[in-house]
Amino acid sequence: MSDDGLLQQRWVRLGASAAVVLVVLGAVGSMMFGWDLERLLTVGFVNRSLQMATPITLAAIGGLYAEKSGVFNIGLEGFMIIGAISTAGVLFALGGTTPSQGDIWIAMVAAVLVSLVLTAIFAVLLIDYQADQIVAGLAVWFIGLGFAPFVASLVWGSRNSPGLASIDNVTVPGLSEIPWIGPVVFDQSPLVLLTLVLVIASWVFLYRTRYGYWVQAAGENPKALDTAGVNVTRVRYATVLFSGAMAGFGGAVLLAHAGNFVGTGDTMVNGRGWIAIVAYLFGNYNPLGAAAAAVLFGGLDMLQVQFQTAGIDVPSRLVNLFPYVIVIVVLSVWGKTRMPSAVGESYDQEE
């Protein structure tokens, strides 16, 4: 009951702060720089923002499950890179540079499996061997940053893949003609819709099922959960595996939307795994809140395209930094989110 009250309060604060950020941005822009707001807020922008938000959302949900259960999976960024390169590799193996839509789905499933296997190793090191969660998570990132371009170089002779294929939108004839709602809902990437389903499902699972309470208890009071006869280690294994799979899926979705792999610099994932962590902190470990935060970051990420089409002359290199700046602002204003109390501590299961 008080939990729900707290939840609502959080929601109001989240919504309000997101709205304030957007309104301030819009007001400052239109007054100081004479932005044409109508040309900024287009259907295309909403669609691009949602597509950009999906990989972040998926990784964020995985990450929040792990952290809720007491394991800080800081390797999300690395698993996203692994998901993206695996999808690209399988896609290329299946159909060369002209894979079919079916190939994309197979490649994404394969990528999730690859991420799952690697996460299993990670989970053993983290849970059984009590590895330092922060250092091991950073290591996953470095491994992704090294091996993904390595694989790309082996397969394509370059850090980047050639154009492969991106996923087609699902279009419902007729309904997609409805102004605004039509093109956003009925002419949309199936991955956006799938993510929406996953967001709701993971919320229901976490807050409305017994297993969800186990996840929360594993992070808040592992001893009590243990006393109640539930194996804490097993719960944590499940959530860490889930987090790696979801981050890998996020990377796969990123690739399926982009249509080719980019391995230069910090690869095509380029910090989205880190932004995912901030998204779930901002969303206060709630899948719905995390998704809302991800949409905000996705929108900021896509502002650059809008600025170009609206003829606003801001260097794209600087506009691209918006999400990173906002992340810092959000963390500083919202920094003191309450972490589950047992995060980062390993738990010795009493047999």
Next chain:
Amino acid sequence: MSSVSDTDESKSRLERIAGYLLDATVLERIGIAVGATAFALLIGLVIVALAGYDPFRFATQLVVGAFGSERAIARTLRFSTLFVLAGLAVAVAFRAGVFNIGVQGQFVVGGIACVMSIIWTAPYLPTGTVGGVLLIGIGVVNAIVFGGLYGALPGALKAYAGANEIITTIMLNFIAIGVVGWLVNGPFRGEEATSVRTEQLPDYVAFPQVVFSDPNFSVVGFGIAVLSVIGVAFVLTRTRYGYDMVTSGYQATAARFSGVDSKQTIVATMTLSGMIAGLTGAVFAIMIQGSYTDPAGIGNYGFDGIAVSLLAANNPIGVVPAGILFGGLESAGSHIQIRSDVPVQLINGIIGLVVLFVAVPELFRMIGARMGLGGDDR
């Protein structure tokens, strides 16, 4: 009387045991580091074999590329200089329990501050050796100041706003690279530059060539790295400030009770770490680049510094051998890139594996040490 001498005796025995434990842990640490590196290299060789290349040839090239000739050794020392400095910057923060992942960003900010301050003041100073020394001084000081400020920012955000420094520093890396990338391609771009870079530093702004005749390496650079290590080791072990830093990292509660202002300590730690990262940027700019290019393509010294520091168990002295090891790997990478078909990115993957393996037994050691010593004290 006798009871007093008893406690004295048991105390000294305790100290002996503690001293023995300390030696053991140093040996243990070295063991962990060697084991982690060997294991990571082994996996690297397996991957080379799986990818269809000759692992023995690859292993030979690793050694030859790192230490096989005078040129290779100079190249190894060039990378080692940067890795030792960057590793030192990371070690200072990690030792105090602050996860500064932002050394890369502080390195970039320091580097550009160094280059631009030299370019802007050069016209007002005499040319030649005197001017060169003065300009290097100005550049280095600016790099240290700006690197320190760029480190102080996430420190202050952590201390006073509770913002997780891991994430803010990673974001600040992206921001530094983006903004400096924009600057060198726009306002700071050299007038006669054909590629994306600032103006060249004047010829006389360079470290002297002694021992090695490598245009991108000077023993002076390596000397700066070693002196910095000695300086930091001194500060951490022999000064009140260093003591506060380390205790607030390892024994936060004890530090609080003894009156350490943990918030100030965090900011001070991040500032010191950023200052060393800035110095790294200055050495990189003066010794290697001679101008500043787009930081998106200059190498991840700040990230590799994390690996170096972890391999050294965050010990400032240990950073030297760890830095030389990584310098050797990186140098071998340049050699392999030219002499073999194996994609050089493999080296970065191996470095990632080293970090992963260091993460695991490191905790065992820490738990063991903490439980063993904690038990004896009581």
